Amino acid sequence: MEELGKKTLQEPRIKFDNVSKVFETRSQEIVAVKDYSMEVLTGEFVSIIGPSGCGKSTLIRMLDGIIKPTYGAIYLDGIQVNEEGKMPKETLRKMGFIFQQPNLLPWYTVRENVALPLRIFGLSGQAWEKRVDELLELVGLTKSGQLFPYEISGGMLQRAGVIRAMVHDPEILLMDEPFGALDELTREQLNMELLEIWKETRKTIIFITHNVEEAVLLSSRIYIMGTQPGRLVSTVNIDLPRPRSLKMITQPEFISYKQKLTKLIGDLDLSKIK
Amino acid sequence: MTKKRIESFIAPIIMFLLIFTGWEIIVRALKIPKWLLPMPSQIFKSMIVNFPAFWPHILVTIETVLLGFIIAVPIGILLASLITSFKVVNAALSPYVTFLVMVPLISLVPLLMLFMGYGMNVRVVTVIIQSFAVVNMNACTGFNNVPIMRQELMQSLGASRLQSYRRVILPTAASDIFTGVRLAGIFATTGCISAEYVGGNMGLGSQIIKYSQFLKTTESFACIFYVTIVGLMMYWLISFAQKKIISWKI
Numbered sequence: 001m002e003e004l005g006k007k008t009l010q011e012p013r014i015k016f017d018n019v020s021k022v023f024e025t026r027s028q029e030i031v032a033v034k035d036y037s038m039e040v041l042t043g044e045f046v047s048i049i050g051p052s053g054c055g056k057s058t059l060i061r062m063l064d065g066i067i068k069p070t071y072g073a074i075y076l077d078g079i080q081v082n083e084e085g086k087m088p089k090e091t092l093r094k095m096g097f098i099f100q101q102p103n104l105l106p107w108y109t110v111r112e113n114v115a116l117p118l119r120i121f122g123l124s125g126q127a128w129e130k131r132v133d134e135l136l137e138l139v140g141l142t143k144s145g146q147l148f149p150y151e152i153s154g155g156m157l158q159r160a161g162v163i164r165a166m167v168h169d170p171e172i173l174l175m176d177e178p179f180g181a182l183d184e185l186t187r188e189q190l191n192m193e194l195l196e197i198w199k200e201t202r203k204t205i206i207f208i209t210h211n212v213e214e215a216v217l218l219s220s221r222i223y224i225m226g227t228q229p230g231r232l233v234s235t236v237n238i239d240l241p242r243p244r245s246l247k248m249i250t251q252p253e254f255i256s257y258k259q260k261l262t263k264l265i266g267d268l269d270l271s272k273i274k
Numbered sequence: 275m276t277k278k279r280i281e282s283f284i285a286p287i288i289m290f291l292l293i294f295t296g297w298e299i300i301v302r303a304l305k306i307p308k309w310l311l312p313m314p315s316q317i318f319k320s321m322i323v324n325f326p327a328f329w330p331h332i333l334v335t336i337e338t339v340l341l342g343f344i345i346a347v348p349i350g351i352l353l354a355s356l357i358t359s360f361k362v363v364n365a366a367l368s369p370y371v372t373f374l375v376m377v378p379l380i381s382l383v384p385l386l387m388l389f390m391g392y393g394m395n396v397r398v399v400t401v402i403i404q405s406f407a408v409v410n411m412n413a414c415t416g417f418n419n420v421p422i423m424r425q426e427l428m429q430s431l432g433a434s435r436l437q438s439y440r441r442v443i444l445p446t447a448a449s450d451i452f453t454g455v456r457l458a459g460i461f462a463t464t465g466c467i468s469a470e471y472v473g474g475n476m477g478l479g480s481q482i483i484k485y486s487q488f489l490k491t492t493e494s495f496a497c498i499f500y501v502t503i504v505g506l507m508m509y510w511l512i513s514f515a516q517k518k519i520i521s522w523k524i
Contacts, residue, residue, distance in 0.1 A: 066429045089432040097430040103423045107445045107522045116441070120431040150523045 011078045012039035013204050014063065014172065019072035019082075021058050031229035032058045035072070038223060038232070040206065042171075045198055047207045047219040049265070055230025056208045060174040063206070064097050076172075093121055096165030098175040102157035104149040110160050111136065111145035117168040128167075135163040139193065155186040162194070172204045180209070188246060191218060195244060212265070216257045217244055224261070226268045234264055312492040320496040328481070332500055335466055335478045338394065339504060342401025343462040347455055349402070350409025355439070357410075358417035375407040379465055383472040397469040397477065404465030405458035412454025416447025452516045459508035467501055478504070 021033040033055035040046055048056045061067040063074055065087030074082045081091055096117075104113045115132045118124065136142050139159040144152050149160075158179060165173060179187040191214060198205060209215050215222050219238055226233040238257055240248065248254050294314040300306075301313045308316065321328075353371070356363045383400055390396040420443050428438040470479025478497045485494035 061426070064430045065432070066426050087432060092430065092432040095430070097427070099423055099427070101423065103427055105424070105442065105445070117431050119441075120428070120433045120437055148522055 012075075013042045013044075013077060014038075014040040014206070015075040016059070016063075017073045017075065019059070019062065019069045019074060021055065021062065021067065022070040033062075033069075034229040034231045036230075036232055040204060042204055043202045044221065045205045045207065045219050046221045046223065047209055047215040048223045048225060049209055049212065049215045049261070050225030050230070050233075051227055051265070051268070052210065053230070054225040054227045056225055057176050058230070060097070060176060060206055060208060064095050064174055065092055066097075089121060093168055094170055095172045095174055096168070096170040098162055098165045098173065098178045100177045100180055102149070102154075102161040104157060104160055104164075106149055109146050109148055110141060110152065110156075113149065114141075114145075114160055114164045114167055116164060121168050123168060131169070132167060135167060138197070139163055154182055155190065158182060158186075158190065159193075162190075162197075166197075166201075166203075170203070172206070175205065175207045177208050177210065179214075180211070187214070192246065194218065199243060212258055212261045213249060216240070216254060216261065217246075217249065222261065224264050224268070233268060236261060236264070309489040309491050312495055316492050317495045317499060320492045321499060324493060324496060328478075328497065328500060331476060331478050331481050331497070332504070334394075334476045335470065335501070336504055336507075338397045338401055338466045338469075338477060339462045339508065342398045342466065343405055343458060343508070345398070346402045346406035346458055346462065347409050350406040350454065350458070351413050351451060353406070354410050354413030354417055358414055359435070371407050371410055374403055375411065379404050380468050380472065383469050387473050392474040394476075397466060397474070400469035401462045401465045404468075405462040408457040408461055409451070409454040412457070413447060413451045416450030417443060419450070420446045448520050452512070452520065456509065456512050456516075459512045460505060463501065463505040463508060 016036050016038045019033060019036045020031065023030045023032055036055075036059065038046075048059060050056050058067060062069045062082065063076070065081070068084075069082050072082075073080050076091060076094065079091075081087060104110070105116070108116065111132060114136060115129075118128050118132070133142070133145075136145050139162070141152075141156060141160060141163075144156060149157060152160075158181075162178065179190050182190065195218060197203075207215070207218060216238055222236045222238060224233045224236065225231065236257070240253060240257070298313050298315060301311055312320075353367065357367055357371075358364070379400065382403070383396070386396050386399060390399065424442050424446065425438070428442055433441070466477065467479035467482075470477035471483055474480055475484070478501050482494050482497045482501075485491070485497065
């Protein structure tokens with residue numbers, strides 16, 4: 001833990017340095033992300049917010065080796081990770097990706113789905129299997145472990161999706177609008193559970209969302225992105241006390257953050273119309 | 275559920291009885307000669323009485339269909355994996371697979387016989403050609419329709435090609451592959467009969483031709499019914515395998 005602390009002083013855990021992504025279609029070039037820079041320290045919870053099509057999902061996909069950036073560099077623990085070719089497994093193991101949908105495989109039971117990263121990364125043994133069971137218990141899925149995905153509810157499915165991303169003990173969680181497809185109540189509940197997990201494990205989290213309230217409630221810092229091309233517009237630090245709870249959303253400070261962000265995002269839309 | 279099951283079981287039986295009773299009545303009433311259209315009762319009788327004579331041919335047909343089918347299915351799936359994984363293979367092979375589907379098989383059989391003679395080989399090869407292409411085309415559809423999010427999951431875990439194939443691509447494509455396999459079961463049977471039609475004196479196809487040439491229409495029909503039974507058997511076998519293998523719901 002102390003060693004990690006020292007490292008933090010020297011370098012950010014994650015660093016985007018003027019990253020751009022250009023997609024080429026048959027007829028035109030689409031600039032999905034333009035000159036994006038960002039630094040995230042160990043244990044931080046940051047959100048990236050922006051309208052759909054601003055390239056926010058592309059950003060974390062570039063970090064996790066799913067998409068290669070066209071220009072710029074991405075660093076993880078000071079090492080550039082966006083070189084040609086497949087990202088090495090040791091690098092990928094540091095990260096866990098949580099998708100918009102649960103994205104469980106229908107031919108595996110819930111437990112098999114959660115344990116999938118262990119099988120791919122080649123992590124075997126009693127300790128890892130025990131970890132699967134502990135995570136299932138953490139989100140209340142112990143009894144559903146032997147069920148198939150179609151047999152459990154949407155909220156339960158997404159919980160399984162979250163713990164699948166954590167099973168190989170990554171230090172970084174990348175979350176792509178993870179609760180966007182769920183109903184409001186389940187979403188709030190899962191947000192609280194996520195804060196609880198973050199508090200206990202101190203993972204570094206990058207959270208993609210288009211929901212202002214959610215972003216303010218969860219994050220230490222929010223990056224606001226604009227569209228056409230996708231770019232960083234401004235950064236807002238959220239200095240609300242921790243631990244946070246749902247009660248806070250009615251407090252004046254919370255509301256003022258929310259208004260500030262809503263205005264920043266609103267101006268974005270207006271400038272686009274002009 | 276049970277009511278539905280009874281319905282789906284009873285309905286085809288009633289239909290079967292209706293068709294054959296109607297056929298029987300019409301033939302009797304119009305006094306249609308036996309060599310033109312025999313009565314179902316006569317056909318069923320022939321199926322039983324002449325069974326010893328038919329049996330070796332039934333066996334040959336079953337052997338040919340099964341052997342060809344068992345070779346064709348893996349070839350179709352393997353080729354589809356290669357076609358969907360490597361653009362070069364796709365460009366090189368796809369036109370010829372399409373060609374094999376489109377060309378009337380019956381026009382190829384005489385050529386094949388020229389090369390390979392009248393034996394079992396040529397019939398098995400015909401069955402393979404006729405059935406592998408449908409497996410291939412359906413498997414390609416399945417392999418190409420793997421949801422992007424599932425591919426991204428495997429990428430984010432740094433899965434090897436083989437790991438992705440076994441854990442995501444193959445199971446995702448399974449139901450499409452089975453559509454192809456089921457069609458292949460039908461195509462294998464028809465392909466086999468076509469090959470037996472054209473040459474040789476073994477198999478149900480050759481017997482259908484032989485009996486019709488002698489105007490023994492009843493025996494000819496008996497053989498056609500046995501072909502139907504072979505086809506149905508294939509269909510049930512494949513459905514059974516599908517239920518065993520695809521145990522999950524989407």
